[in-house]
Amino acid sequence: MVSPSETTDDDLAAAMADAGAEAETEESKAAGGGEEADAMAAEWEAMLGGGDPAADDMAGGGGGGGGRDSTRVLNQDEIDSLLGFDEAGEDGEQRSGIQAILNSALVSYERLPMLEVVFDRLVRMMTTSLRNFTSDNVEVSLDDILSQRFGDYLNSIPLPAMLTVFKAEEWDNYGLMTVDSSMIYSIVDVLLGGRRGTAAMRVEGRPYTTIERTLVERMIHVVLADLSAAFDPLSPVTFRFDRLETNPRFATISQPSNACIVARLRIDMEDRGGRLEILIPFATLEPVRELLLQMFMGEKFGRDSIWETHLAEEMWFTEVDLEAVLDTQIMPLSRVLDFQVGSKFLLNAKPDSPVELRCGDLPMFIGKMGRRGNNIAIRVDHRRKTTSENTSS
Numbered sequence: 001m002v003s004p005s006e007t008t009d010d011d012l013a014a015a016m017a018d019a020g021a022e023a024e025t026e027e028s029k030a031a032g033g034g035e036e037a038d039a040m041a042a043e044w045e046a047m048l049g050g051g052d053p054a055a056d057d058m059a060g061g062g063g064g065g066g067g068r069d070s071t072r073v074l075n076q077d078e079i080d081s082l083l084g085f086d087e088a089g090e091d092g093e094q095r096s097g098i099q100a101i102l103n104s105a106l107v108s109y110e111r112l113p114m115l116e117v118v119f120d121r122l123v124r125m126m127t128t129s130l131r132n133f134t135s136d137n138v139e140v141s142l143d144d145i146l147s148q149r150f151g152d153y154l155n156s157i158p159l160p161a162m163l164t165v166f167k168a169e170e171w172d173n174y175g176l177m178t179v180d181s182s183m184i185y186s187i188v189d190v191l192l193g194g195r196r197g198t199a200a201m202r203v204e205g206r207p208y209t210t211i212e213r214t215l216v217e218r219m220i221h222v223v224l225a226d227l228s229a230a231f232d233p234l235s236p237v238t239f240r241f242d243r244l245e246t247n248p249r250f251a252t253i254s255q256p257s258n259a260c261i262v263a264r265l266r267i268d269m270e271d272r273g274g275r276l277e278i279l280i281p282f283a284t285l286e287p288v289r290e291l292l293l294q295m296f297m298g299e300k301f302g303r304d305s306i307w308e309t310h311l312a313e314e315m316w317f318t319e320v321d322l323e324a325v326l327d328t329q330i331m332p333l334s335r336v337l338d339f340q341v342g343s344k345f346l347l348n349a350k351p352d353s354p355v356e357l358r359c360g361d362l363p364m365f366i367g368k369m370g371r372r373g374n375n376i377a378i379r380v381d382h383r384r385k386t387t388s389e390n391t392s393s
Contacts, residue, residue: 022223067156087326111284112261112292114234119263122230126265129222134190136269143264143275151256153279154248162208163251164220169238173251173284177220183267184208184216185275190269191215200312208246222296235288254281261285322364325356356384 074082123142130138157163159177164177188211208216224239231237246250254260264280285292327347355378357365363384370377 010012019238112289114292114294115261116145116284118230118234118292121233122227122263123265124230125226126223126267129226130219130267133222134187134269135221136190139268142267143266145261145263148260148262150252150254150258150260150279150281152222153260154252154256154260157248159248160208160246161217162213162246163248164244165242166220166224166239167242168284169240170235171237171284171287173281174242174250175239175281175284176253176279177223178277178279179216179220180275183276184212184270186267186269186274187219188212188215189272194272213244217241220244227278231275231288234291237288254283258283271327320359323358324354324369325358326369354381 014307123140126140130140158180160181162179162184164179165174166173166177192215204282221241224241228237228239259282261280261282263280265276265278267273267276327349329345329348331345352368354366355369356363357367357378357380365380366382366384367378367380370379
């Protein structure tokens with residue numbers, strides 16, 4: 001037989017062992033549940049595009065066991081794109097990100113619709129003029145019209161190039177025309193009889209010769225004549241050739257921070273060609289700014305010429321009432337209220353006293369009273385000046 005004390009001790013030890021096993025089982029279940037939760041969170045993060053192992057490791061290390069941080073770490077390309085420093089913006093395309101916001105805040109200029117019409121006319125006229133000038137098949141196209149700071153434009157000019165400074169005589173200001181090296185060698189090759197089907201040979205590392213400068217200058221005179229003709233329907237202006245430079249520092253015609261309009265033209269002569277850019281500062285366009293803001297040629301802001309003509313024609317047939325005032329008196333209201341049928345009051349007027357003709361409350365003419373047939377008539381002597389006319393005179 002087993003004593004009661006021994007049975008009690010054995011039962012107690014077994015119960016304690018069972019409790020420890022149950023606790024270990026609960027801990028393992030809890031640990032397994034936590035791993036399942038972490039796996040599920042990682043799966044959702046991967047589905048949302050945020051499953052970067054490096055980012056997960058960094059987030060897990062920084063969390064300190066207090067929960068996973070789902071913040072995603074950007075790589076260098078994404079940071080450059082966000083700041084607008086990516087290489088896509090260096091090819092003439094619009095920048096994006098913070099850089100675009102800064103540029104839009106610092107360079108925000110109004111759109112000039114009529115200027116687009118002017119440059120469209122220039123493209124069509126240059127196509128014909130350059131065909132006659134080169135005796136070759138020339139195609140001119142307008143790539144872009146954009147607003148830019150003058151200093152930024154000078155820094156973006158690919159050298160070597162020829163920069164032409166021209167003056168708008170009627171506007172008393174200057175503009176700039178840039179011919180790139182491809183266009184320079186192409187026009188020299190065409191004018192000197194180069195064979196078709198062969199690309200123009202470039203000789204880098206030397207200044208432009210006198211023959212090259214002379215031939216390019218002749219082409220620039222043709223373009224300036226077309227530019228003047230393109231502005232003629234809007235406002236007559238003469239663009240005069242001033243000088244030809246190869247160093248951008250000597251072609252400074254405006255402050256670096258001033259706004260300018262840049263029109264980029266592409267000139268193709270079969271397998272030859274190049275670019276030509278026309279820069280006109282906003283200060284140069286200021287005399288015709290109101291005309292350039294028009295949506296179409298001949299537009300008048302807030303005016304309709306057809307309605308104005310119709311209104312002017314109809315006014316000649318309008319009937320108005322004229323009053324002949326013989327005399328004006330001032331009297332108390334009590335006397336006026338005492339007037340009855342048959343009452344009389346004297347006028348301070350004689351047969352030769354001047355009579356004032358009024359249209360409503362506006363005095364119009366001064367004349368003398370008389371008679372014509374059986375009617376009383378007034379002969380107009382002179383026009384009565386209004387208060388505003390007397391003040392201005």
